[in-house]
Amino acid sequence: MIVHVESNFVLEMVLGQEQASAAEKILEFAERGEIELAIPWISLAEPFSTVEKRAKDRTRFRTQLEARLNDMRRSQALDNDVRSLEFAPPLLIRIDGDERDNLTRAMEQILDVATVLTIDATVFRQATSYRARFGFDPEDAFVFASVVANLTTNESPGPHYFVTRDRDDFGDPGIAEELSGLGCELRLSFPEMALVLEQPLPD
Incomplete structure (x- = not known):
């Protein structure tokens, strides 16, 4: 199972926001090796800009x-x-x-367990396409294209998830449909994702 996250996953924990405890639970699942955590490279840069x-x-x-x-x-x-x-x-x-200390600590924890999704020419072209299709800003377009590229090439058994609390940018039904075609479910809150992980997998 791959759980894809983006910058608000980091910021929830760094800033101690209302979904921080659920984000921490997701990270704990990754630390125990029960899930594979994946995060686009750009989502590791954005929290530094926000904190500064x-x-x-x-x-x-x-x-x-x-x-x-x-x-x-x-x-x-x-x-x-x-x-x-x-x-x-x-x-x-x-x-x-x-906040700077929290960011350093969170980044170290995440990088210890997460797969960082990088950019290549395919991801760049796909991001450009998704930006036009869904009206993404450049950062969100790279995030989504990176997630899709990972789902396309990764052979890990599912189910897979992309979790974000950014309903405004990722709430388009077409986004969930695109992910569903790749065996991935969209979750729009960290408590919702944590609840999914706490349920036993079906036989």
Whole structure:
């Protein structure tokens, strides 16, 4: 069984979002060798961009907040208010470090067990075709083309899955139909996929 994932699988765990525990369960199945985890190469790059963008946004906010606090310190009447807000800048710095540490840890765990799907000329051409057909952005087109290429060439016994929480980009019925023709089911949430894995396989 191959379970294909993409960047939001990584980000759920890194950012501790609402589906993080289910994503971690899926990773545990891979660590125990009960499933083969596959992830497109581009899906390993995107989380770094996301984490760095969040850090830059927080830095801008922290700079603005510190400037406002400095202004407020000029007024004795605002002393208590200033003290109640002074925890925020160090907290923002700590969050930056925590997210970077979480990303490093998650990437190491994933790379220890996952098959990384690379790009070649066939995947590139297929991504271009899928982008026109389904209206994908370039990243999602490469993700989908990489998954399809792996399903086409991999001889591992099924069932196989592609799981993402990105309903907006992967919710087109034609996408599920394309995958189904290759013996792969689309799952649009990590809890749903984790539940599937927890069920015993039929005899």
